[in-house]
Every structure is written in structure tokens, then in C-alpha cells.
Amino acid sequence: LFSQGTEEEHTNGYEDMVTCPYNESHRIMSFRMQTHLVKCRKSYKNVKLIDCPFNEVHKIPEPEKGYHIQICEDRYSFDKYKYCVTSSVDQPSTTKNVPIVTEEATIAHPYIDEESWENETVTRAYDPIKDHASKKLLIRKVTGMLPSERRAFREAQRLKFEEQQNFQNQ
Structure with missing residues (x-):
């Protein structure tokens, strides 16, 4: 069959x-x-x-x-x-020389974590447009905007470039 x-x-x-x-x-x-x-x-x-x-x-x-x-x-x-069927011929025993941890030992010596993530300062995420592109003369292509919005964006960029060029020339 x-x-x-x-x-x-x-x-x-x-x-x-x-x-x-x-x-x-x-x-x-x-x-x-x-x-x-x-x-x-x-x-x-x-x-x-x-x-x-x-x-x-x-x-x-x-x-x-x-x-x-x-x-x-x-x-x-x-x-x-x-x-976990093994024989001594197939595989040596992996449980030899392993310390046995008792419940009393864990209570007597609890693990104390010295690192605290709450104490670390919270910084803002890096935004390349705000941090870098807005301060430099970079030609950016915008997508997802209407043609009128793209025209307005390009005009604002052109004016910004002219202002920075005039500022650098003075």
C-alpha cells in the first residue's frame, strides 16, 4: 500500500x-x-x-x-x-564533576544584579533629517507628496540654500 x-x-x-x-x-x-x-x-x-x-x-x-x-x-x-538513552560506549556521561546546587544555597547567596537600566539616561533617537540634513546644503528628493507640496518644498529648499550662500559670502 x-x-x-x-x-x-x-x-x-x-x-x-x-x-x-x-x-x-x-x-x-x-x-x-x-x-x-x-x-x-x-x-x-x-x-x-x-x-x-x-x-x-x-x-x-x-x-x-x-x-x-x-x-x-x-x-x-x-x-x-x-x-536521553545513552550508553557509556556511545557517549561519555556529561553529569560527572557537575556541582549540585541546592535550594538553600540559592537562598543564602541570591544573585544581585548591579546593572540597572532605569538609572541610565534616556537619550533621544538620532534623526538624520533634524540633526544633519536641516543644517547642511543637501539636495533631497521627497516622495509621497502632491505636486503642489513638492513645488513648495523645493522652493523652501532653494530659499534656504540662497540664505546659506549669502551668509557664507558675507
Whole structure:
């Protein structure tokens, strides 16, 4: 049935090919399967498949859910993450030489933060138009204004430029 669609096949010249659970004639490279499933799901709206809880790429029919959950190959990595199943051969224990912090120790020595953001001075934000552009001779292009407003702005800029030029010449 559809659960067979997750079997991988190795062929010469191709990477791992996977069969689409919606249409068995679709053969997709495994790293493209997620993208393909999104597109294929739109074409096959009448096929009702559910997601595997361990791997979103596994699409299975509702009646096969219990069986698939028992045999899913991605269940091991999920269980290993969830239950922290390790052996001394796989991984050394990370809990050695870790100090144990008791509740009494945290009460006796509470953490005191010396930095207070409320005591810092509040400064105004930098506004380039007020701080820099209004004092210098900069040609600015205004957008979002009506033509009459743009004309008035350009005229005010021209007068400002003339005043600053006259002031500098004196």
C-alpha cells in the first residue's frame, strides 16, 4: 500500500530515490521529498494520509498509523532525544564533576544584579533629517507628496540654500 512509498532505492547515477505516497509513479530524490509532498498534496486532495509523528515526510493511511508508529525507523532518534538513552560506549556521561546546587544555597547567596537600566539616561533617537540634513546644503528628493507640496518644498529648499550662500559670502 502507501506505506511502501517510503522505501528508498539506490540506482546508478542517482541519489536515494523515494516513491511518493500519493502517486507511485512519482520517483523523487529524498532531499526534495518535502517540497514534492506539498505540491502533490494539492493535486491529490481525495487521498487522505496522515503525518507520522516522528517524520513529517512519512505519509500513512489512518488505519496503518499504529503499525507504522511501532516500526518507524525515525522513532529511535526521537526516543533517544526524548528519554536521553545513552550508553557509556556511545557517549561519555556529561553529569560527572557537575556541582549540585541546592535550594538553600540559592537562598543564602541570591544573585544581585548591579546593572540597572532605569538609572541610565534616556537619550533621544538620532534623526538624520533634524540633526544633519536641516543644517547642511543637501539636495533631497521627497516622495509621497502632491505636486503642489513638492513645488513648495523645493522652493523652501532653494530659499534656504540662497540664505546659506549669502551668509557664507558675507
